[in-house]
Amino acid sequence: MTVYGECFCGAITYTVSGKLRDARSCHCSRCRKAFSSQASAYALVDPTEFKWLTGEEFLTAYIGLNGAGLMFCSTCGSTLCGVFDGQVHGVTLGCVNGDPDIQIDRHIFVGSKATWEVLPEGVVTYEEGPPGL
Ligand SMILES: [Zn+2]
Ligand SMILES: [Zn+2]
Secondary structure, eight states, X not given: OOEEEEOSSSSOEEEESSOOEEEEEEOSHHHHHHHTSSSOOEEEOOGGGEEEEEOGGGEEEEEOTTSEEEXXXXXXXXXXXXXXXXXXXXXXXXXXXXXXXXXXXXXXOGGGOOTTOOOOTTOOBOSSSOTTO
């Protein structure tokens, strides 16, 4: 399947010519800041299957000391993808269009979630990371 995504203003669009993997929502304090939200909503991609379609010149990035970071639209501020060592590592699910045929199957670091967040019933949660990660 092909997945399409775009930022809020529509200047930047991308495609993933394969399946998204390992959709997760992380509730740690760092992800709350990075995603400006109660948690992240993120899925991994195969870097070779990811391609920018339009607006690559509007991208800006914040890269941390460990080589991991995020890329944003410099016009509207949408966070589009995560990068690691210069390659796209995953996409933010909020910028994916339509049905990417994947569901968030784990809510991680709920032990440090914001006091104001109420978790939905029935979701799979881990106080920290899931075992084996
Ligand atoms: Zn934009
Ligand atoms: Zn996190």
